[in-house]
Amino acid sequence: MDAFGGMDIMEERYSPGAVEPKWQEYWKKNELFKVAEDPTKEKYYLLEMFPYPSGKIHIGHVRNYTIGDVVVRYKRMKGFNVIHPMGWDAFGMPAENAAIDNNTHPAAWTYANISAMRAQLKKMGFSYDWDREIATCRPEYYRWEQWLFLKMLEKGMAYRKESFVNWCEKCQTVLANEQVEQDKCWRCSQVVQQKKLWQWFFRITDYAEDLLVHCDQLPGWPDKVTVMQKNWIGKSIGSELKFQIDGVGEDLEVFTTRPDTIFGATFMCLAPEHPLVETLSRGTDQQAAVDAFVQKVSSQERSADGIEKYEKEGVFIGAHCINPATGEKIPIYTANFVLMGYGTGAIMSVPAGDQRDFDFARKYGLDIRVVVQPEGQNLDGATMEEAYTGSGVMVNSGQFDGMDSQAAMEVMTDWLEEKGCGKKAISYRLRDWGISRQRYWGTPIPVIHCPSCGVVPVPEEDLPIRLPEEANLLAKGGSPLPFLDYFSKATCPSCGRKDAKRDTDTMDTFVESSWYYLRYCSPRYEGGMFDPAAVQYWAPVDQYIGGVEHAVLHLLYSRYFMRVLNTLGLIDFKEPFTRLLTQGMVCKETMTCPEHGFLFPEEAEKQDNEALACTRCGSEVEVGRVIKMSKSKKNVVDPNELLERYGADVTRLFCLFAAPPERDLEWSEDGVEGSNRFVNRVWRLAIECMDKIDAGAIAPFKGAASDLESQDAKELYIKANQTIKKVTDDIDKSFHFNTAISAVMELVNAMYVVEIDTADREMKSVLLFSLENILLLLSPIIPHFCEELFERMGNKGSILEHAWPDFRTDSLETDEVLVVVQVNGKLRAKFTIGAQVEEAEIKEIAMADERVQKYLQEKPVKKIIVIRKKQTLVNIVV
RNA sequence: GCCUGGGUGGCGGAACUGGUAGACGCAAGGGACUUAAAAUCCCUCGGUGAUUAUCACUGUACGAGUUCAAUUCUCGUCCCAGGUACCA
Numbered sequence: 019m020d021a022f023g024g025m026d027i028m029e030e031r032y033s034p035g036a037v038e039p040k041w042q043e044y045w046k047k048n049e050l051f052k053v054a055e056d057p058t059k060e061k062y063y064l065l066e067m068f069p070y071p072s073g074k075i076h077i078g079h080v081r082n083y084t085i086g087d088v089v090v091r092y093k094r095m096k097g098f099n100v101i102h103p104m105g106w107d108a109f110g111m112p113a114e115n116a117a118i119d120n121n122t123h124p125a126a127w128t129y130a131n132i133s134a135m136r137a138q139l140k141k142m143g144f145s146y147d148w149d150r151e152i153a154t155c156r157p158e159y160y161r162w163e164q165w166l167f168l169k170m171l172e173k174g175m176a177y178r179k180e181s182f183v184n185w186c187e188k189c190q191t192v193l194a195n196e197q198v199e200q201d202k203c204w205r206c207s208q209v210v211q212q213k214k215l216w217q218w219f220f221r222i223t224d225y226a227e228d229l230l231v232h233c234d235q236l237p238g239w240p241d242k243v244t245v246m247q248k249n250w251i252g253k254s255i256g257s258e259l260k261f262q263i264d265g266v267g268e269d270l271e272v273f274t275t276r277p278d279t280i281f282g283a284t285f286m287c288l289a290p291e292h293p294l295v296e297t298l299s300r301g302t303d304q305q306a307a308v309d310a311f312v313q314k315v316s317s318q319e320r321s322a323d324g325i326e327k328y329e330k331e332g333v334f335i336g337a338h339c340i341n342p343a344t345g346e347k348i349p350i351y352t353a354n355f356v357l358m359g360y361g362t363g364a365i366m367s368v369p370a371g372d373q374r375d376f377d378f379a380r381k382y383g384l385d386i387r388v389v390v391q392p393e394g395q396n397l398d399g400a401t402m403e404e405a406y407t408g409s410g411v412m413v414n415s416g417q418f419d420g421m422d423s424q425a426a427m428e429v430m431t432d433w434l435e436e437k438g439c440g441k442k443a444i445s446y447r448l449r450d451w452g453i454s455r456q457r458y459w460g461t462p463i464p465v466i467h468c469p470s471c472g473v474v475p476v477p478e479e480d481l482p483i484r485l486p487e488e489a490n491l492l493a494k495g496g497s498p499l500p501f502l503d504y505f506s507k508a509t510c511p512s513c514g515r516k517d518a519k520r521d522t523d524t525m526d527t528f529v530e531s532s533w534y535y536l537r538y539c540s541p542r543y544e545g546g547m548f549d550p551a552a553v554q555y556w557a558p559v560d561q562y563i564g565g566v567e568h569a570v571l572h573l574l575y576s577r578y579f580m581r582v583l584n585t586l587g588l589i590d591f592k593e594p595f596t597r598l599l600t601q602g603m604v605c606k607e608t609m610t611c612p613e614h615g616f617l618f619p620e621e622a623e624k625q626d627n628e629a630l631a632c633t634r635c636g637s638e639v640e641v642g643r644v645i646k647m648s649k650s651k652k653n654v655v656d657p658n659e660l661l662e663r664y665g666a667d668v669t670r671l672f673c674l675f676a677a678p679p680e681r682d683l684e685w686s687e688d689g690v691e692g693s694n695r696f697v698n699r700v701w702r703l704a705i706e707c708m709d710k711i712d713a714g715a716i717a718p719f720k721g722a723a724s725d726l727e728s729q730d731a732k733e734l735y736i737k738a739n740q741t742i743k744k745v746t747d748d749i750d751k752s753f754h755f756n757t758a759i760s761a762v763m764e765l766v767n768a769m770y771v772v773e774i775d776t777a778d779r780e781m782k783s784v785l786l787f788s789l790e791n792i793l794l795l796l797s798p799i800i801p802h803f804c805e806e807l808f809e810r811m812g813n814k815g816s817i818l819e820h821a822w823p824d825f826r827t828d829s830l831e832t833d834e835v836l837v838v839v840q841v842n843g844k845l846r847a848k849f850t851i852g853a854q855v856e857e858a859e860i861k862e863i864a865m866a867d868e869r870v871q872k873y874l875q876e877k878p879v880k881k882i883i884v885i886r887k888k889q890t891l892v893n894i895v896v
Numbered sequence: 897g898c899c900u901g902g903g904u905g906g907c908g909g910a911a912c913u914g915g916u917a918g919a920c921g922c923a924a925g926g927g928a929c930u931u932a933a934a935a936u937c938c939c940u941c942g943g944u945g946a947u948u949a950u951c952a953c954u955g956u957a958c959g960a961g962u963u964c965a966a967u968u969c970u971c972g973u974c975c976c977a978g979g980u981a982c983c984a
Contacts, residue, residue, distance in 0.1 A: 030935090070984055111983065183982075194982040242900055246979075249899050325897085359981095448981090455982065527984070567978060569900075602902095603978080675921070676908055680901095682977075684908060688922050696921080702936085747912090757910070760920035767920090770937085838916045843965045845916055883915090883964055891915050895964045 032701040034665020038802040042143055050818055051102065051145045055555040059099035063556050064090050065535050065595075067564030067572075070107045071131040071153075075138040077604045077647060078565070080657050081673045081683060085601060085753065086563050087144045088674065091798035092749050094145075095822040101556050103538035104139065104146040106132050108155035109460045110527045111194060117491050124459040125487045128155060138657060143666045143802055150541045154530035159537065160461040161482030162547040163529060167464060168475050169586055175221050178473065181452060182291075185213035189494035192456040201317060205495065212316040217454035218463060218523070222578045226251050226446040228592075229577055238561075238597030240680070243569045250570045252447025257431050259366065259440040261286065263298070264338040264347055270294065273361030273445050276371060277434060278427045280343045281415040282389035283366040284379070286350045287332060289358035290315045295335055298350065302336030308352060315354050330355045330378055341366075342439040343416070353378065359449045369405065370397070376405035389414050390423045451575065453526040458489065458497040460524025468510035468518040477511050483520070497522065531572055532579035535559050535594065547588070559595045566600035566680075573598070599753055602682035606653040612637050616652040647685070655685055667800035668694045674755035674799060697803060700766055700792065704807045707789050710774045711782045713812060718787035719780070723829035731781045734768055736832055738788040741765045742825035745795045755799065762795055794823045839864045840893040841873040857884050864892040 045051060055061075066086040069079055090102045106128075113124035120127070132153060139146070152159055170176040184193040188208040197204045222229075230251045233244040256275035263270055270286060288295050290312045299308040311333040318328050332353030341348050355374055356365055369379035369386040379386050386399035392410040409423040418426050434440035454463065462483045464476040476483060486505050489498045499505055499522035510518040533547065539556045540549035558580075564572075573595070580594045611617050611632035622639045623631050632639055647654050660669045672693040677683040719726075719735060726732040741761050748758035769788055772781060790811065797804035797817045808817045831853070837860060839847040847867045851860065861882055864870060877896040885891040 067984095072984095107984070192982075195980095196983045198982095246900050250979090250981085252899095452981080457982085526982070531984085565978090565984090566901080568984080570979065571981065572984080605977090678909085681909090682902085686908065686922070689908065692922055699936095752912085756908090757920080760910075763920055836916085840916085840965075843915090843963095848916075881964060885915055885965095887915075888912090889916075891965090893915080893964055 030702065032697050032803055034667060034802070037806045038143060038665050038667070041802045041805045042140065044805075044816065045145075048816070050816060051147050052149060053099060053101050053147055055552060056099050057555070059097070061556055062093045062098035062100045062561075063559045064093070064100060064102050064561045065538075065559045065563070067562070067568065068105045068107050068531070068534060069135065070110055070112065071128055071135055072112055073131045073134065075135050075657050077655050077657060077673070077685065080142065080669065081604055082563060082565070082601055083139065083142065083144050084670045084673050085599070085679050085755070087670075088749065088755060088798040089561060089753070090145050091801060091818060092822065094818055095798070095820065097821070101538070102145050102147060103150040103541075104144070104148070105150075105152035105534060105538065106154065107527065107531055107534075108132065108153045109524075109530060111457065111459070113459045114457065114491055114495060118493070118495055123490065125155070141661055141666060142670070150538050152534065152537055152541050154527075154534065155459075157482040157484050160530070162537070163461050163525065163533070164464040164476075164481050164483060165478065166533075166547060167525070168478060170220065170582060171465070171475055173586070175224070175582060176218055177221065178216055178218055180214050181217050182212040183215055183456065185211045187211060189496070191492070191494055191496040209317055215454075215456070217452055219450040219452050220578070222451045222575075223446060223448055225578055225581045226253070226448045228581060229574065232577075232593060236593065236598075239595075240598065240600055243573065243598060243600060246569050247574055250448065250574065254445050254447075256443060256445065257434065257440050258362070258443035259342070259434060261339040261342065261366065261439075264340060266298070266337070270339050270350070270364055271362045272364045272366045273443060274366055276368065277431050277440065278412070278423050279368040279371045279389050280341070280366065280430065280434070282368040282370050282387045283341055283343075283348065284369060284385035284387055285348050285367045286339060287353040287356045287365050287367050287378070288335070288350065289356040289363040290352050290354065291358040292352065292363045295352045298337040299335040304334055304336030307333050308335050311352065318354060325355060325357070328354055330374060331381070332378065342434065342437060349384070351382075360447060361445050370399055370402070371405055371407055373405045373407070387414055451526075451578070453529055454523040455526055456497055457524050458485075458491055458499055460527060461485070461529065462499075463521045463523050463525060465521045466508045466510060466518050467521065468513060468515055470515055471510055471512045474510055474512045474518070480511075485524070497524075528572060528575050532575045533583070536589075550588075553589060557589065558591050558593060561597045561599065562595035563599045563601065566602065569600060599679060601679045602677070604647050604683045604685060606647050606655065606685040611635065611639050618652045618654075660690065664690060664694050665802075667803045668697055671697065671759070671800050675759045676756070678754045678756050696763060697800065700796070701803070701807070703766060703769060704789055704793075704811075706774060707785055708811060711786060713786065716779060716782050716786060718790050719783040720787070722826060726780060726784070728778070728780060730772070731784045733832065734772065734781070734788060735784045736829055737765055737768050738784070738791055739825040739829045742791055742795065742823050743830060746822070746825070749798070758795075759799065762792055765792060791823050793817065794820065835890055837864065837890040837892060839867060839870055840891065841870060842895060843893060846870055846873055857886070860884060860890065860892065864894070870894065
């Protein structure tokens, strides 16, 4: 209320501060988002990737969850029983980093963040069933993950092997790849070493073929994601070949996709971790060189990304093997570009046919022998400049000379098999999933190590193995678990020995996110991971929405987990997510000060000359590239500020309007202002309509366009029907909310042209129809706003319980169509004509057009093409 | 490096299976209303040129090609982003 008469002034603008809490309260009080299994209704499970509780909701979350909320509200109005849960991916490294940096505890930090973020999400008006909320760091959740681990262990789906971790000697701790910066520890700059540890793995490779095959049976997924997954699995068909080691009664096994090039194999390469590297070099004069090389490589990153950073190098290990095709003795090397985890950890090197081998051979002066000659060329190993990897004619290959290399592949594989030194083989790039983390803030692995019995699973009735939440992290980031006697000391469940030791590693946090969506179906269930009846009804997820950065790992692990549960007989499906939408990132320009580096938006002040200056030192601020929003670059927008200034609906509207969901979104302050303007434009339109149209006497028009007498009313009515169709298609088929909103804007613009004061009864009735539908169509996008106006129009209850509008197919088109005329593909004339006019007549009118005539002149007409689709086009070719 | 996307006005984007390039919005400029400002409403708005109410040429990262017709399809090049197995 204010001095100018209160209500009237207030009515001129949408007031989110009053309206939004009112409807959030209404939804809560009437339990509109609470759902239960209902066999009489078709279910719809919509899920957005749950957030890591980093502290505050960021704009990326707002965007992700707004997209989901629109679809949920739309599907509800379409009559589905929609489940829409939310929870927290609450274990993970940032909690440990924050604990060290801010001298707090990971648990305290995490729980505080969860409360803060939950409050923010509630203010956004999202339609979550909060009764289903879960946090993965709660023992009620992770106990079932431990239970599953035991089942997998029992079935041989989980196993232990030695593998490498990044180790910082100074901090005495394991580092994530992200914590290694240029081979050095991010905290202390010590050079990172590779350390071998016994770790747990899940046998995802057992399902490699099944995961691969089903990539083609996910029509609801973007192709780019299934293609990335296929490439990640990386099936290759080739041969496993045995090379006899010279002077030793043992074979060296290699995997190759090019058995046809075996005559060109002039040396061998082993991964530095390959057991034969040490065995074979022992006692030779190469031993010292090999040891030094292996030591050197141990400080190099062994990730695929890392491996590319180093120059390809290697060292002769002092042993030879026999090429079974040529019978020649060839040297064995160990090289840093050979991965132990792929194939057999050893390769036969054919420098003429592989670029890496070629570079290596040139560097160490090894033989390059051409065995596949490209058509019409004559390559020479001594002079060629790069490897030839294509197919061609076989040369230098004994009895196979002159054959086509493609054909030789088959024949030579058989020949090698007959000789007993090879067989056909399939290899996958996919490796087993290492889940052991030498970290504190994660799910404890439920096994006990006994000096007598070895690895002993924790008995089921002892679950959960609780993470001691009161424990403090070590100063340099290490896990305290191995040093907590009360946690790590255990009695062997098998033999009763008192000096057994609990496993003090925790699980990769991707394990939690691989099955959380099943837990949502029965979040408080105590009899297992989930209530089978609930999962039977709700699962699988019908629509999953999240960032494209998860395209491979999270989504592949989830698909794997469903296969595990399926094999264990716990569920009857294999694919967790029927449809997938991968949204783009939210970006913003960065600002840098020469003195202070990256600046927050509020640290740059606009000066008189329009330039920006640093508020601290006055230096000129440089506006940099538009990149993904991140705290470290300080190019962030705080959703809280937006909520305060514009409210939830305007924030939601802008997120949807600025770009289609799958594209990156560039944040613009002015754009938000524009969304605010649109919302108020609709508000004024609605208030004016209600004010000037007697709703008691005039009802919204429901007939066919042809029943309307005035041309203006007819056109507006058709526009309204087209809008309903467009918005429905955009939401339902493509999730292109930006164009849906544009369509509504067009309708609103068309309504603004109408003079309501002088409008007749017919027009008023069409205006009411249009207005009512605008509110229904926008209600999933700006729900509080639409609820309020819908109520003011005299409707009872929530707009959510109203059905989604239908359009009339008989009222989508006017009876005039536009014809565009081209001469040689260039636009020369346009005219409108009755929709029923025959093609021959259209041609005639087009040819007769003055402007067309100008271009035709005396030239002979070769062809006239008439296209009658949405618009009519005539192209005259001369 | 490898895998996957993307590149359209001053800006975000639109153009559905090849058929009017620039819908809708932002910014900018002009006008109306107002004592004034804000708000609101209306108009103009890719570039170049001219005989400027009109018209021509040109234009979707760059270079070729297919086609009556290419932002859309094919090949090559450049730039940007995401993933690359311990960030989630």
